[in-house]
Amino acid sequence: MILLMLLAGFFLLIAGASWLVDGAASVAKRFGVSHLAIGLTVVAFGTSAPEFVVNIVASIKGNTDIAIGNIVGSNIANVLLILGCAALIRPLTVKESTVRIEIPLSILASAILLLLGAPFLSLPLDGATPAAIGRFDGVFLVLLFAVFLRYIFRMARNDSEDDEPLKEYRPPIAVLLVICGIVALPVGGELLVRSAAQIAVGLGVPERVIGLSLVAVGTSLPELATSLVAAHKKSVDIAVGNIVGSNIFNVFWVLGISSLIRPIPLSDGAFVDIAVAAAASLILFFLVFRPTDRRIGRRDGLLFLTLYGIYLAFIFSGSFA
Secondary structure, three states, X not given: OHHHHHHHHHHHHHHHHHHHHHHHHHHHHHHOOOHHHHHHHHHHHHHOHHHXXXXXXXXXXXXXXXXXXXXHHHHHHHHHHHHHHHHHHOOEEOOHHHHHHHHHHHHHHHHHHHHHOOHHHOOHHHOOOOOEEOHHHHHXXXXXXXXXXXXXXXXXXXXXXXXXXXXXXXXXXXXXXXXHHHHHHXXXXXXXXXXXXXXXXXXXXXXXHHHHHHHHHHHOHHHHHHHHHHHHOOOHHHHHHHHHHHHHHHHXXXXXXXXXXXXXXXXXXXXXXXXXXXXXXXHHHHHHOOOOOOEEOHHHHHHHHHHHHHHHHHHHHHHHO
């Protein structure tokens, strides 16, 4: 049964990613909206669903360490693991707006997270202990998310250029594909994480190590599947926009809503992880901030994967210490 769950999870992830990319790209082409705008909204919302569900449940149950670790760990995996893998399939050309606005905004999100968790910014009426993301912080994050959405909608009106020609579906079919993809991705991610965790427990791997690795990476599997399929189909705007958009959504929307439910304390280790997430976005920014070549090449992909391997080694060594 565990192996069947594992296989079913893989199938739903790959199929759901294909449906979501095909449907979203077709909607973009039909209504004159750029693939980048679709990647930053519909696709990012859909692939961020596992993080959202995990965080809402964790916040309600009081598992705040899972809530913050899931978001920060997923953001690190999104940049270093997923973009690294996607770049190995096909070098990713990054649009100027992504370099100048979206990537810096993802860096700003991590910086804001560090500031909001600082003890000197905790408010007595916030219901939060020092070094925590409180309810007032959650309101602030959700407001920033609203500002980000407003920017996306303005960009969508002004930027309707396409990538490579893609198959166009009739609107009802395209919408159905998007819906099926959004449903299949989180279900597949849940099946895959649950079965992998059971296998790991059966092999005697410590549960703490499972939580630090599988929860964060597992909820990022939809982004991985979606970006790999998008890169293979030459929809590079969706591949990159999906990752950057998901990272912004994770902090402003998912973490904002989570902290509204229950304040989220930040340990010293959480501050280190947030700093790593900000550093990953900074590295991405400097790699693509080249006027003549705004690309994430295969060498850059190898660099990202190497850095992610080092990060995992750091986590595992700390867990076993």
